[in-house]
Amino acid sequence: MTAWDRIAAWSRRNLPTRESMERSRLLRPVAHRVLAPELWRFTRRSVPRGVALGMVAGILFPVAQIAIAALIALPFRANVPVAALVTFITNPFTTPFILFAAYQIGAWLLRANAPAVAQPVAEAATGWLQWLWDAGPPLVLGLLVLTLVAAVFGYALAALGWRLWIARKWRHRHEHRRHGGCH
Known part of the structure; x- marks a missing residue:
């Protein structure tokens, strides 16, 4: 089983x-729109859009990420399941x-002298809320930059992956025909 097969599974x-x-x-009021069949098809355009929008929802929104990803997929005609799946980029392990x-990027861009940022990882649950409040502008700017870069990179990677997958299918089909349809 290849890496692509494991990812697909x-x-x-x-x-x-x-x-x-x-x-x-959360989606009930717009379920008829979110469940439109064209938003559930896997196409070369809808999948990269879904990846990019899933990155945006996953990184920028701390709650209701799947619902938000589904909602923002509507106007962009992005693949809803892919957008929802990509929101899992943020989870208890990756969020810190x-x-x-994001804080480091924001502090660097704002040239802010920052306090130790390892603090929220080491502190108890109440400490990280205070840290988020204190981090303010550098964190917000860093999250916006990180989200933009992740969305663009995710879109490009998904588009490239789609192209490689289709090329592999065509190559396999061509080999199958060249060998008389038997393996």
Whole structure:
């Protein structure tokens, strides 16, 4: 099993289903739009859009990320399940690193002399809220920059991955025909 096959299998297991989206209380008012069949098709344009929008929802919004990703997928005609799946880029393991990187980027851009940023990882749950409040402008700017870079990179990587996948399918089909349809 190749790495791509493992990624595809993991994605299939974790992609939200139309039924789970239909049951979501947050999406109920717009369920008819979110569940439109064209938003659930995997195409060369909708998948990279879904990746980029999933990055935006996953990094910028701390709660209701899947619902937000589904909602912002509507006007961009992005693939809803992909957008929802990509929001998992932020989770309890990656969030401290994302916040740390965002703060460092923001502090560097604002040329702010920052206090130790390893503090929120080491402190108890109440300490990180105070740190977020104190971090303010550098953190917000860093999150915006990080989100933009991640969305652009994710879009490009998904578009490239799509191209490589299609090229592999065509190559396999061509070899299959060249060998008389038998393996």
